Amino acid sequence: MAVLALSNPVVQSYIVYSAILALKLISVSTMTAIARMTRGVFANPEDAKTLKGKVKFDDPVVERIRRAHLNDLENIPAFWVLGALYLTTGPVAAWATLLFRVYAVSRIVHTIVYALIPLPQPARGIAFGIPYIIKWYMGFQVAMYYISAV
Amino acid sequence: MAVLALSNPVVQSYIVYSAILALKLISVSTMTAIARMTRGVFANPEDAKTLKGKVKFDDPVVERIRRAHLNDLENIPAFWVLGALYLTTGPVAAWATLLFRVYAVSRIVHTIVYALIPLPQPARGIAFGIPYIIKWYMGFQVAMYYISAV
Amino acid sequence: MAVLALSNPVVQSYIVYSAILALKLISVSTMTAIARMTRGVFANPEDAKTLKGKVKFDDPVVERIRRAHLNDLENIPAFWVLGALYLTTGPVAAWATLLFRVYAVSRIVHTIVYALIPLPQPARGIAFGIPYIIKWYMGFQVAMYYISAV
Numbered sequence: 001m002a003v004l005a006l007s008n009p010v011v012q013s014y015i016v017y018s019a020i021l022a023l024k025l026i027s028v029s030t031m032t033a034i035a036r037m038t039r040g041v042f043a044n045p046e047d048a049k050t051l052k053g054k055v056k057f058d059d060p061v062v063e064r065i066r067r068a069h070l071n072d073l074e075n076i077p078a079f080w081v082l083g084a085l086y087l088t089t090g091p092v093a094a095w096a097t098l099l100f101r102v103y104a105v106s107r108i109v110h111t112i113v114y115a116l117i118p119l120p121q122p123a124r125g126i127a128f129g130i131p132y133i134i135k136w137y138m139g140f141q142v143a144m145y146y147i148s149a150v
Numbered sequence: 151m152a153v154l155a156l157s158n159p160v161v162q163s164y165i166v167y168s169a170i171l172a173l174k175l176i177s178v179s180t181m182t183a184i185a186r187m188t189r190g191v192f193a194n195p196e197d198a199k200t201l202k203g204k205v206k207f208d209d210p211v212v213e214r215i216r217r218a219h220l221n222d223l224e225n226i227p228a229f230w231v232l233g234a235l236y237l238t239t240g241p242v243a244a245w246a247t248l249l250f251r252v253y254a255v256s257r258i259v260h261t262i263v264y265a266l267i268p269l270p271q272p273a274r275g276i277a278f279g280i281p282y283i284i285k286w287y288m289g290f291q292v293a294m295y296y297i298s299a300v
Numbered sequence: 301m302a303v304l305a306l307s308n309p310v311v312q313s314y315i316v317y318s319a320i321l322a323l324k325l326i327s328v329s330t331m332t333a334i335a336r337m338t339r340g341v342f343a344n345p346e347d348a349k350t351l352k353g354k355v356k357f358d359d360p361v362v363e364r365i366r367r368a369h370l371n372d373l374e375n376i377p378a379f380w381v382l383g384a385l386y387l388t389t390g391p392v393a394a395w396a397t398l399l400f401r402v403y404a405v406s407r408i409v410h411t412i413v414y415a416l417i418p419l420p421q422p423a424r425g426i427a428f429g430i431p432y433i434i435k436w437y438m439g440f441q442v443a444m445y446y447i448s449a450v
Contacts, residue, residue, distance in 0.1 A: 004156070006388050015385050015442060015446050016442075016443065016446045016447060018381055019382065019385050019442040019443050019446075022378045022381050022382050022435070023439040023440075023443075025378055026375065026435055026436070026439075028374075029374060029375075029432065043367055044364070044367070044418075044424075046418060046419070046420050046421050046424075047421060049420075050420070050421040050422070051421075067193055067194070073373050074175075074176070074178075074179055074219060074223065075176065077223075077227045077381075080377075081172050081227075082172050085168060118194075118196065120196050120200070121196050121197060121201075132176065135172070135173075135176055136176070139169050139172055139173040140173075142165060142166075142169040143170065146162050146165050146166045147166060217343055223373050224325075224328075224329060224369060224373065225326065225329075227373075227377045227380075231318055231319075231322050231380050232319065235315050235319050238315065268344075269346070271349075271350040271351075274344075274346075282326065285322070285323075285326055289322055292315060292316075293319050293320065296316045297316060
């Protein structure tokens with residue numbers, strides 16, 4: 001069995017990249033708020049009233065940011081869990097750290113090319129696909145390691 | 151206090167079903183991508199351009215899969231947390247393993263009857279309701295176990 | 301390194317508030333279901349058929365609750381992770397417990413003023429902003445504590 005002490009460098013690597021991804025995830029809320037305020041489009045009548053805008057659900061800039069946000073929700077919590085479970089299988093430290101780092105960087109790039117600077121495909125597809133494959137890889141490693149136990 | 155070693159069979163059961171649910175959750179992204187590509191409907195102009203489809207937000211098949219996906223996001227992360235916290239209350243191993251197993255199977259059935267093979271109600275209602283009740287049960291067990299501490 | 305025993309009061313505080321937030325999060329599903337049934341508006345044809353309502357995607361009451369739900373998904377899983385990682389930095393017990401408590405109470409107030417009793421701004425803005433700042437604070441504490449390790 002792997003020993004998961006907080007002094008373990010792989011555990012610390014998981015902690016740092018998980019925290020970075022959490023801050024990246026919640027920063028999209030601020031991006032949405034800024035886009036709503038600068039464009040004067042809101043989802044709730046009380047917001048539109050206070051900020052002198054209008055209620056509008058199809059502003060293309062705001063909706064792009066919201067899609068990037070939803071894509072984060074579909075991917076980042078699954079990373080937090082699969083990454084933590086993957087740690088329990090005792091992976092090689094340098095390899096696991098590399099996976100966490102590539103995961104985090106790719107998801108940051110995904111937000112940039114989706115919500116900030118829309119680029120032609122396959123930019124967003126690659127930034128989605130690499131971390132997506134990393135999640136499948138970690139999930140299979142976990143399943144194979146423990147499957148005899150269930 | 152419960153001892154939560156990785157060699158504990160309940161902990162291993164939690165790990166396996168959490169990993170399965172994570173892979174199930176992210177597999178809906180692939181289902182959405184396949185539906186978008188076969189039907190030629192996309193959410194972003196750059197996707198529509200590259201894949202020679204059109205931008206459309208109300209395709210019934212794609213939207214069903216997206217609703218199934220959102221329902222996963224509303225339920226599976228809460229299971230990850232409640233299941234892990236429930237482990238700390240030292241539940242009977244066979245009972246906790248049964249709950250995790252029923253939870254995972256029901257959520258897989260939920261995706262099938264929602265996104266893949268739409269069935270008449272109450273098929274989806276049951277596949278939603280059973281794991282929903284399991285989450286409430288685990289949450290109450292955790293609250294009752296620790297509430298004196300806060 | 302911090303020692304994270306389940307007997308540690310800060311850990312128990314994290315567990316209780318995380319469980320409360322999970323139950324709060326999933327209770328919004330029930331609020332949505334009640335609103336759909338009392339107003340007869342559903343997202344799926346099989347639901348509308350069984351419950352003798354109609355398919356409608358722009359009912360203002362149901363959509364407000366759904367926005368409150370999505371806002372929870374954008375914030376509560378990030379709290380679960382950042383709170384757990386923050387515990388590993390060995391925070392002062394009374395301070396960490398206060399943060400968790402204020403976080404949980406604010407998110408409950410957020411749901412009330414968003415989904416149950418719509419209040420004029422800045423009620424919802426404050427109920428969103430306080431826990432949002434707490435997440436940034438915890439994330440920075442974690443990053444600063446571990447950043448030398450990566």
